[in-house]
Every structure is written in C-alpha cells, then in structure tokens.
Amino acid sequence: MIILRGKSAVAGIGIGRARFLRRPARIVQANIVRGEEQSQIKRLEEAIVKTRTELEEIKDEIKEKVGDEQALILESQLLILEDKKLIEEMISRIVDNLETAEKAIEALINKYHGIFKNVEDYHIKEKIHDIEDVLRRIQKNLSAEGEEISWEGDILVAKNILPSEAAYIISRKEPEGIVTEYGGDTYHAVILARAFGIPTVVGIEDVENKIKEGEEVIVDGDEGLVILSPSSLQKNTYMHLKQTFVEEEKVFSRALDEKSSTLDGVDFKMFINLEFPSEAEKVPADKIEGVGLYRTEYLILGSQKVPNEEKQFEIYSSLAEKFKEITIRLFDLGAEKKIKGLHFYHEENPAMGERGIRYLFSHKEILYTQLRAILRASADHPSIRIMIPMVTNLDEIKKLYLVVEDIKSTLRMEGYKFQENIPVGIMVEVPAIAVSIDKIIKYVDFVSIGTNDLSQYVFAADRTNERVSYICNTLDPGFLRMVRFVIKKSAEAGKRVSVCGEMASSPLHAAVLLGLGLREFSTTPAMLPRIKRLLISVEEAVMKKKVTNALRFHTAQEVEEYLLREINKIYPEIHRCIRRVSYEKNRKAMGI
Amino acid sequence: MIEKEVVLTNRLGMHARAATKLVQVAQKYRSNIVIEANGMEADAKSILGLLTLAAPVGTKLKIKADGEDEKEAIEEIVALIEDKFGEGE
Numbered sequence A: 001m002i003i004l005r006g007k008s009a010v011a012g013i014g015i016g017r018a019r020f021l022r023r024p025a026r027i028v029q030a031n032i033v034r035g036e037e038q039s040q041i042k043r044l045e046e047a048i049v050k051t052r053t054e055l056e057e058i059k060d061e062i063k064e065k066v067g068d069e070q071a072l073i074l075e076s077q078l079l080i081l082e083d084k085k086l087i088e089e090m091i092s093r094i095v096d097n098l099e100t101a102e103k104a105i106e107a108l109i110n111k112y113h114g115i116f117k118n119v120e121d122y123h124i125k126e127k128i129h130d131i132e133d134v135l136r137r138i139q140k141n142l143s144a145e146g147e148e149i150s151w152e153g154d155i156l157v158a159k160n161i162l163p164s165e166a167a168y169i170i171s172r173k174e175p176e177g178i179v180t181e182y183g184g185d186t187y188h189a190v191i192l193a194r195a196f197g198i199p200t201v202v203g204i205e206d207v208e209n210k211i212k213e214g215e216e217v218i219v220d221g222d223e224g225l226v227i228l229s230p231s232s233l234q235k236n237t238y239m240h241l242k243q244t245f246v247e248e249e250k251v252f253s254r255a256l257d258e259k260s261s262t263l264d265g266v267d268f269k270m271f272i273n274l275e276f277p278s279e280a281e282k283v284p285a286d287k288i289e290g291v292g293l294y295r296t297e298y299l300i301l302g303s304q305k306v307p308n309e310e311k312q313f314e315i316y317s318s319l320a321e322k323f324k325e326i327t328i329r330l331f332d333l334g335a336e337k338k339i340k341g342l343h344f345y346h347e348e349n350p351a352m353g354e355r356g357i358r359y360l361f362s363h364k365e366i367l368y369t370q371l372r373a374i375l376r377a378s379a380d381h382p383s384i385r386i387m388i389p390m391v392t393n394l395d396e397i398k399k400l401y402l403v404v405e406d407i408k409s410t411l412r413m414e415g416y417k418f419q420e421n422i423p424v425g426i427m428v429e430v431p432a433i434a435v436s437i438d439k440i441i442k443y444v445d446f447v448s449i450g451t452n453d454l455s456q457y458v459f460a461a462d463r464t465n466e467r468v469s470y471i472c473n474t475l476d477p478g479f480l481r482m483v484r485f486v487i488k489k490s491a492e493a494g495k496r497v498s499v500c501g502e503m504a505s506s507p508l509h510a511a512v513l514l515g516l517g518l519r520e521f522s523t524t525p526a527m528l529p530r531i532k533r534l535l536i537s538v539e540e541a542v543m544k545k546k547v548t549n550a551l552r553f554h555t556a557q558e559v560e561e562y563l564l565r566e567i568n569k570i571y572p573e574i575h576r577c578i579r580r581v582s583y584e585k586n587r588k589a590m591g592i
Numbered sequence B: 001m002i003e004k005e006v007v008l009t010n011r012l013g014m015h016a017r018a019a020t021k022l023v024q025v026a027q028k029y030r031s032n033i034v035i036e037a038n039g040m041e042a043d044a045k046s047i048l049g050l051l052t053l054a055a056p057v058g059t060k061l062k063i064k065a066d067g068e069d070e071k072e073a074i075e076e077i078v079a080l081i082e083d084k085f086g087e088g089e
Helices: A037-065 A068-081 A084-097 A101-117 A128-142 A163-173 A188-196 A232-257 A277-281 A298-303 A309-322 A357-362 A364-378 A394-414 A431-435 A437-443 A451-459 A477-492 A507-515 A528-536 A540-550 A556-570 A572-589 B016-026 B047-053 B070-082
Strands: A002-005 A007-010 A013-020 A155-158 A177-180 A200-202 A216-220 A225-228 A269-274 A290-295 A326-329 A384-388 A424-428 A446-449 A496-499 A520-523 B002-007 B032-037 B040-043 B060-066
Touching: A007 A188, A013 A177, A013 A232, A037 A068, A037 A084, A037 A101, A037 A128, A037 A163, A068 A128, A068 A163, A068 B016, A068 B047, A084 A101, A084 B047, A101 A128, A101 B047, A128 A163, A155 A216, A163 A188, A177 A188, A177 A216, A188 A200, A200 A216, A216 A232, A232 A528, A232 A572, A269 A277, A269 A528, A277 A309, A290 A520, A309 A326, A309 A364, A357 A364, A357 A394, A364 A384, A364 A394, A384 A394, A384 A446, A394 A424, A394 A437, A424 A431, A431 A437, A431 A451, A431 A477, A437 A477, A446 A477, A451 A477, A477 A496, A477 A507, A477 A540, A477 A556, A507 A520, A507 A528, A507 A540, A507 A556, A507 A572, A520 A528, A528 A572, A540 A556, A556 A572, B002 B070, B016 B047, B016 B070, B032 B047, B032 B070, B040 B047, B060 B070
Parallel strands: A013 A155, A155 A177, A177 A200, A269 A290, A269 A520, A290 A326, A326 A384, A384 A424, A424 A446, A446 A496, A496 A520
Antiparallel strands: A002 A225, A007 A200, A013 A216, A216 A225, B002 B060, B032 B040, B032 B060
16 A cells, blocks of 8 residues: 655545546658659648648537637637648648658657747646647647557546647546646646546656556545555545545435525525536526635636736626625635736745735726626626725725726726626635624625635644644634634625635535524535535524534634534534544554 | 748747647638748647647747738737737736
8 A cells, every 4th residue: 555645636535446548549650752742731721721630629618618719729629720820831741751650740749849948937838738649649640540548447547638638538538537757736637636526636747657457546635645556445445435425415415405594494505606607507597606716717718818808807707697795805826826828027935925916906908808797797787896806905995996986987988887886895814804804894885704815814823734723723713713704894884795715515514604603604505405405404502602612612623522412412412423523533544 | 931920029029829729710711821030930720830830928929921822821820919819817
C-alpha cells in the first residue's frame, strides 16, 4: 500500500483500476518514393476532413453538456485545422522531402514545439497544446482504423490530458476518478471533471511511473490523495463511505419537498452556490430559494477570456429566468484564481494581493462590462442582486457605488432599462470588514459571509497548505464569535445575511450557524438536501442554547466534542446527517 | 501594394482570440495580406503565423496588402486592431 499526495481538484471518492490514457500508436513510416506524393496528399486531405467532423461533433457535445464557454477551445482548434499555412507545410514536406503524411505531421509537431518554447507570453505558449492536439488527431485519422484515443475503465491516469481528449473522455466515458501530473484550477480537464462531478487529484509527479496500469487505486478527491493497492480494510472503509453517502443522498433528497422550517417553527432559506450554469440542473430550482452565490469567474476559467457584454447579459438573464433569486458575485480574480489570458502583476503574496474588488478597480474595463451586463439583465429580472468580493473597507463600497451610478446614467442615456434599486451587498471575508460590520452595515443591502477566506485570514493560515491548514478550524470559539457578531449586527440592522462558505455545506457547522442566528444557508448543490434535512430536524432554541454553551470553551476541539455529544443525545436520528464530519476521523483512524 | 502601420493597443497583444478575429477578417479578402512585426512576417490568414509573431501590447505592426481589394482589406484590419479586437480593453 502506497499513498501518493497530490492536490485535490474535484472532491469525492473514486475506486477502481487505473487505466492509462492510450494514445494511438504513432506509425511514423519511412519515406515514400517519387510518384507516391499524390496518394499521400489524398490520405492527408481525407484525414483532415474526418478531423473536422470529429471536432465539430465534440464541440456540439460540449456546448450542450457544459456550455458555450467550454466549447470555445474547440472553435480555436477548428481554425488551426483550417490554417492554410499548416496544410501547405504538410504538403510541401510530402512533395519536397518525400515524407509520409504521418512523418510530415510529426515533423511539424516538433517544429511548433521548438517555436513556442521560446515564446515568453504564457497564454500564447499554451496554444502549443491545441496545435499538437489537432495535429495528433489528423495523424490518428490517417490510419484506416482511425483509432480514437481509447480509454475504458474506472480511474483515468495521465501525465497530461489535452483539451479535446478531456472533452472526449470526460463527457463520454465519465470515469470514476482522474489522476494527473499537470493541472490546476484552470486546467481544462479539471474544469470539465468538476462540471461532471468526477473526483480528481492533480499534481502527482511522474504519475505514469508511480501508478501501474490495472492497479487498484482509490482517488480521494477530498484530501488530494491517491492510494495504490489499498489494504482490504482501507478499501472497505472507502467503499462503505462512498456507498452510504450515495444511499443517504436518496433519503435526504426527500427533504427538498418539505417546508424550510425547524422543528420549533423557525423559518430558514436554502440557496445553492453555482459555478457553472450547467450545475443549475442539479437541484430543482422550484424547491430552493435561489442562488446565494454565483461565482462568475468560472465563466472566464474555461475560455480564458472575459465574455463580452452581450454574452454575459444572456447568461445572467437565462440564469435569473430559472431561479427565484440570484446573487451574482462580481468576478473574484487574483490570488489562486489567476487566469492565463488576463493581465496580473507579479505578487510575492497573492492571497493578500490584488484580488477580488481590488483587481476589478485596477482593471475597470472588466468591471464596467460586467456591471453593465448585470444591470441590463436586471430590467426583466428584479431578482438579481450584486455582490462585491473581498471588500476591506467603506471606501471600496462607496467607490463601487460611484461606478454603479456612473454606469446607470450611461445606460439611461443609451435607452437601456434596469432595476433602479438593484440590491448591492458584500462578501465578508476580510477580518477588517467583519469587525466593523456594525458601522458598515447601513451602507449595504445584504452581506454574505465567506467563511473559507475569512478563516484563512483570521488564522493567518493557508487552507491549502497541509502543514498549517489544521489551524483553520472554523469551530474555534473566537472565530465563531466573529461570525456571530456579523450575523447579529446585520440582523439588527434589518439586513439579510447568509453564509456561502464551506461552513454552510458541512452539517455540524450548519447546525452551529443556525444556533448563531443564521437563517440563510447557501450550500453546494450536492450538500443541500443533507443540510436541509438536518435543519428541519432540530429546534432552533435548542441549538442556540447549545452553541451559547459551546462558546464558553477555549478550543475548537472542545467545541466540536461537546456539540457532537449533545446533538447525538438530543437528536439521535440525525446522526447520519453529520456522518460526513466523522468521515475524516475515520480516515485518520486508518492511518492515512 | 499598399501598407499601413498600426500599434497593438489591446492589453493582451496578439493572443489567440485576437488572432482568430484577425484571420476571420483577412479571409474575407482576396488580396495577399502580410503582417510584419519585430522583423518577422506572417500571413494574416494563418492563425499559426500570427501566433508565432508573439506580438505583445505596444508592438508596431506593418500591414501590407496586395490585390484587387487591398484598400478595403487594410482598412478593415486597421479598424479591428484600433478597436482592440472588440475586447473593450
């Protein structure tokens, strides 16, 4: 049993046999003799036609399953395929050097690798993957069998997955799990895997030598671990966790039909966090209050470009059409979300650098385009709200209002309609704004607490750094007091307040938030039924009392133990809602 | 043949999307169109050619068109570049 540590890219657990991505064998034959040129050219032309058809098909499929933005990459590949220069080069190699079509393509792949290696601009350099992808596809189509990249199995293992390969395999074969060496948040395969909910671990160096073909592996996408040849104990534990999770989900989904109200009659509201428009299908829109957090930066992650105003207008309008309410958070770029296609300054400490609204203020054209699109979409959809990411002080809020007013007057002049009183709220994720919320609250329409970043900044510990992430414990009594302060002061001012961070998506934490006075929960679509089941099964008065007691402790561990004990005692039947928490403990017990 | 100089002012320079638009415009014309930058030349109808110019923002481009519709071609291309490829940046 070996454990490889990578980086979690998509959460969840995948169990099965490792299968490497098989790329068609590259038969690069010797040269041809004079007189055979025309037949080589004809083969090449046929392969190009076939390639075009395939790319069109994949494009349509991605468009339908994931969305237009993700399909753009295929459009740029089609342009490369139609590049006259490329075709001329291939033909001249066949005619002048008497090379087979396969060999000509191989030579061009090498040639373009050489050219792009020296390009400094990162987003142009990256295009080599698309060029190689297209050329390999033509090469593959040269053989009569036209062997497609083949992959069948459970766990997809590859050093690198090219964009069209990702599109093809992930959308058609839906692997149980994915393990790669390359990859990050903006990696194409990761974006698609997330859209399809496939557990994925990236960043395993030398992955093709560390994992054996056919070997049994567990992909733990929650922790970023890959367990090779697991012991039967490990396998059983993981299988059990996975299975019960799936079965329980079915039971929990019935909660969707019930009234959102605690056992003692306190009403609350359930919202989802949304990254991709396609996720909107996961939870029936009529059974929730709407979208509590729409992370618009994911519109850019796929295409590496800010969609233009019309495009954004369409996306926001069509989402607003589906939901009772939608809170659109302005692009939260910077920090770990640096898009290759956009401009960023080099920063020593990006997490504390130009991110969120700070980035938008220094890249006004992006801010203006987005606000125009949102405002215009609000004309027919009064359910749209605007949320500002990473706000630190009142100056930033006022500055944004000036921008909004400026855009409103331009839109008026241009004859566009919009919601004059469109609600504008803020993310509370910087400690400075959290502790002064009692003074700030009157300037905003609503607040949403982003507990992930807030905890990271409060504890001065990076949640993705395994050496210090344990410090970011949101059950820390000091942290809970800060959250309570924000909830209390907002409610006292008559403003709506929600939590959209991971805390709201974790059952025990959600129960704690209820006790702290929270009434609006914005969770991942997958966790929503479970959280709702939990909240309708407890009494608000009881949770409030227990949480108040818990705040007297001095450590997160004491708080957690006390609350688990009390909840199990009073509501033994909701034990399984909380099992997700004990999940981690289970794994620790297994020595992972 | 006519030629004209223009400076790349869109923030990302000749990136993939800009190159795509330029190719789409150039392909509408019959004239031969060549873009020169930093002493290198590229066929305006070839996305690979344009990408390999790797021209960042601020690069001076010389556009040369030769053919029956050279005037219209150059006008539309210059307009596209001056419009920052419609990126609104």
